[in-house]
Amino acid sequence: MIKPRTPPGVMELLPRDQIAFQRMLDTIRLTFERFGFLPVETPVFELSDVLLTKSGGETERQVYFVQSTGALNKSVESGGGDGLPELALRFDLTVPLARYVAEHERDLAFPFRRYQMQRVYRGERAQRGRFREFYQCDIDVIGKDALSPRHDAEIPAVIAAVFDALDIGEFTIWLNHRKLLRGFFEGQGIDGDRQLAVLRELDKLDKRGEDAVRATLVGEGFGLAADVADRLLAFSRVRSTGHDDALAKLDALGAGTPLFEEGREELRALLGRLKAMGVPASRYAINLSIARGLDYYTGMVYETTLDAYPQIGSICSGGRYDNLASHYTRSKLPGVGISIGLTRLFFQLRDAGLVAGADSSVDALVTLLDDAGLDRALALSQQLRAAGLNVETQLEPRKLAKQLQYADRAGIRFVVIRGEDEAARGAVAVKDLRRGEQFEVAEAELAQRLLDERKS
Amino acid sequence: MIKPRTPPGVMELLPRDQIAFQRMLDTIRLTFERFGFLPVETPVFELSDVLLTKSGGETERQVYFVQSTGALNKSVESGGGDGLPELALRFDLTVPLARYVAEHERDLAFPFRRYQMQRVYRGERAQRGRFREFYQCDIDVIGKDALSPRHDAEIPAVIAAVFDALDIGEFTIWLNHRKLLRGFFEGQGIDGDRQLAVLRELDKLDKRGEDAVRATLVGEGFGLAADVADRLLAFSRVRSTGHDDALAKLDALGAGTPLFEEGREELRALLGRLKAMGVPASRYAINLSIARGLDYYTGMVYETTLDAYPQIGSICSGGRYDNLASHYTRSKLPGVGISIGLTRLFFQLRDAGLVAGADSSVDALVTLLDDAGLDRALALSQQLRAAGLNVETQLEPRKLAKQLQYADRAGIRFVVIRGEDEAARGAVAVKDLRRGEQFEVAEAELAQRLLDERKS
CATH class of the missing domain: 3.30.930.10 (Bira Bifunctional Protein; Domain 2)
Incomplete structure (x- = not known):
């Protein structure tokens, strides 16, 4: 076992x-x-040589390799180690x-x-x-x-x-632009090679806090002047509230290098498009601390948080x-x-x-009270399915209480019961477990009634 | 590269x-x-020891094993071969x-x-x-x-x-019952151990043909009497056409062992249920050659073919x-x-x-004729989306012919064009590429019109 x-x-x-x-x-x-x-x-899976083109990195060390039993045997026989397996997830x-x-x-x-x-x-x-x-x-x-x-x-x-x-729940889409960031760095005299390093450091603000990041920036590795570090941190603090504020905050940044202006112009244009599309202004904001660690982003960057x-x-x-x-x-x-x-x-x-x-994906349970009712229960279930309802049929008679309990636990909303009294009237009883109500409806009208109830 | x-x-x-x-x-x-x-x-993936409980078999030899880079390195260092990898697909x-x-x-x-x-x-x-x-x-x-x-x-x-x-297209669900099969074998004096072997042989009728299978059954391995082999093959040939014929064919098999009768009774009952559920009789048939190779089936077996x-x-x-x-x-x-x-x-x-x-999952392409129309195109697209249509917006102006050609190749049915003339009337033109027709509709009514057209 x-x-x-x-x-x-x-x-x-x-x-x-x-x-x-x-x-x-x-x-x-x-x-x-x-x-x-x-x-x-x-x-x-992809071929390993296709998947792992980028050298090294955390991602590569986390890769799962795949090999068939045959390949595994071969590798064991040859003592293993003859290169990577052919496939990787x-x-x-x-x-x-x-x-x-x-x-x-x-x-x-x-x-x-x-x-x-x-x-x-x-x-x-x-x-x-x-x-x-x-x-x-x-x-x-x-x-x-x-x-x-x-x-x-x-x-x-x-x-x-x-x-x-x-x-x-409410959420905010945070917007920033790599060109704005790098243009700003440029303006502070930080050259191309160091920009990505500074970016990566600023990306840690959430985790490390301002003091620690500031200490690193003015420390030996980076050697930024104190006022430069302060300006970087002040820049990172910029967040907008509302559409007009976003535009105002962008304006308030003052003039910058051509790269900076390019980024600002793209951000401005993007804000205009969002308005044209009717995206509510409460859904988006400028946040100049958003860097995204990945090196390959070159323009707009986005993050989204639940408020x-x-x-x-x-x-x-x-x-x-x-x-x-x-x-x-x-x-x-x-x-x-x-x-x-x-x-x-x-x-x-x-x-x-x-x-x-x-709730269950099953809309209705068609109950079964005795063996004699089986074929009717099956036919009724099919009728409901044809109308677009998801239906489970109780195929073996059990106490009604048990069937109700089952539906309740499974999260099935409607329980269809064809008792003798109702059957004599060509009707069925329906328990709506969500509302805790019961109603009777003619069999021929059952499907439409359930569809209507489901909407409400 | x-x-x-x-x-x-x-x-x-x-x-x-x-x-x-x-x-x-x-x-x-x-x-x-x-x-x-x-x-x-x-x-x-599952843990290998959990997945591979059943010993041997073709399936096991076809298994793909999974190991992380870390596990792979360890296995190479230790010379490999220290048991199976931890995971398998x-x-x-x-x-x-x-x-x-x-x-x-x-x-x-x-x-x-x-x-x-x-x-x-x-x-x-x-x-x-x-x-x-x-x-x-x-x-x-x-x-x-x-x-x-x-x-x-x-x-x-x-x-x-x-x-x-x-x-x-039309299809047939073929029905058989393992108990009917094994009960019939029993009746022919084929005991329990040999029943599965005979079953597997009969399962090859499609591929090998009757003559080859018959030769095997009367040959050294099985050693069945010629008349027994003939009865097995005759039994395998039984197929029904229509509901009543299925019941009649079952009746015509004559009396059998208790196991045989149990299988027949279950098949009869199942046919009754299918009728109660309103499954068209053209969709199912008895086919006593259906064996399903897998040993673990013990009752009903099903196959389905396209007619x-x-x-x-x-x-x-x-x-x-x-x-x-x-x-x-x-x-x-x-x-x-x-x-x-x-x-x-x-x-x-x-x-x-x-x-x-x-056809594309995209219902409509909203075209763009000049830059000035961009925000209107975006707003119009959002309006259509809100109504439940899948919409792509052309974001850069191109010649209309190019945009139509793109929609056509992509399988997009509706192309929405807001030319100057139409815009002056608060309307848009729509090309229905499926029908090869064009119509004009007020912008405010566009979404409903497309939804209506899509249904037809």
Whole structure:
């Protein structure tokens, strides 16, 4: 006898939680499709040499390799160590997207707008809230040779629509621009090579606090003058409240280098587009501390936080990059995208009591009181299904109390009972467990009645 | 520069094919939910000792093992060979179901009705039409201690509803019963041990033909008398056409052993239930040659074929088994289930020209004729989205002909054009690329008009 158990670091759900999770996936997918993004799915594994083009880095050390029994035997026989296994599990959806776009370049229309919602794999240290398998829900717009910054403006509109639809509370999309940041650094006499290092340090403000970051910036490694460090920190503190304030805060930054002005102009234009799209001003704000650690962002960067749960951190992040697939193609493929880590988000929302096991996906349980009623119960169930209701049929007679208890525990809202009295009248009784009410309805009208009740 | 490519044996789709595939997945899921099945997802990998409880077998040799970079390094340093890697990719959805039900036994209500639609992994030989990664779409009903044969009757109703909804042509669900088969063998003097071997031989009738199978049965290994072999083959030839004929064919088999009579009675009862559920009689038939190679089936067995494409083979198979999870729990968990191998099915349907790249998931392209129109285009797009339409906005002005060509290639049906003339009237022009028609409509009525047109 083997103890049934999952590996550490995965999230496996009981049905009612799975239904809640599935509804979030469906909502996200629907919203991505509303904005004209097309579905892509890629294989869970890629060829190792294709996946691991970038040298070293934390990500590579966390990769899961895959080999068939045959390959495993061969490797054992030869003493192992003859290079990496042939296959590896994807660790994000960006590298597979780069490979996909480069591989299918001639068959795709650009700008290519794709969404992808699949699980990714990382050999994280086992720890509560850290997952080795988790869903990412990504959108990206990929241009060929060039991609107008106008596409950057659609992204916050998508984020706003997604989290409005998910209905998990008020949220803010934080906006910043790498060119604004780097232009500002430039203006402070920090040259190109050191800009990324300063950026990475400023990205730690949340974790380390201002004093520690300031100490590092004026310390030996960076050697910034005290007034420069102060100006960097003051810059990082800039946050807007409302649309007009965002524009005002940008104006108040004063004149800067050409790079700085370019970034500011793109941010201003983006704010205009958001207004044109009717995104509520309460949903977005300038936040000049947002850096995003990843080096490959080159323009707009986005983070999103739940207003009531800032400690959860960013629930949707991304930005603009210059070239998606330089390892796979000579074509220049600039893009902009965001990612939602849904497994982690679901875990934290559940922890915070913001999502609970959903009602069942089953709308109605058709009960069975005695064997003689079986064929009627089956026919009635099929009638309800044909009308678009999800129905479970009780196939063996049990005490009605047991059947009601089962429906209640399973989160099934309607219980259909065809007792003798009702049957004589061509009717059925329905218990609405959500409202704690009971009503009688003619069998022929049952489906429509349940559909109406379900809406209310 | 690395050549971008997928590993052999996977099916990766371009967007329009992916949309067609996604619609099939959605249809199957919807239908599974109609019948009250609950969603389950399990991790892609299981602990190796949990996954590989059954000794030996082809399946085990095809398993993909998974190890993190860290584990890989350790194994190389220690010269490899210190047992199997810790993790392995699931090769079907049945073993994970067994593990899931045994692990969560106390939290589940029985009979437990679950559906699961995920990819599974097998290290198959590389060959056209053979996949190393493919979707399975499974339903199972699991009882605790016992499960009424009535559940077996719902399964063909689900299969019929799924393939009706998929709309890929006429199909037949073939029914047989292991007890009828084994009871018949018993009656022919073939004892228990040899019954499975005979079963496996008869399962090869399709591939080897009657003459070859007959030769084997009367040959040295089996040593059956010629008349016994003839009766077995005659029995295998029994197929019904229509509901009454199925009952008549069962009657015509004559009396048999108690096991035989039990199987016949269950088949008769199942036919009655199918009629009660209104499953059209053209959708199901008795076929006494259906054996299903797997040893663990003990009652009803099902296969499904497309009437016009018998060469595709069974597109949905399954059956009744006595005990799902004997490796993981002492509880007896009988069940009944079926599986659709959707990746292979999609591949073959596409080969046969039965599915083609779908229309885009994008309903409408809002065009852009000049920069001045951008904000109006964005606002109009949002208005359409709010009404439930999937919309892509052209963000950079291009020649209208280019925008129309793009929509046409992408399979987008409606192209919304806000020219100067129309704008002066508060209207827009719409090209319906499917119908090759153009119409003008007031901006305020555009969304409703497109929704109406989309239905027609």
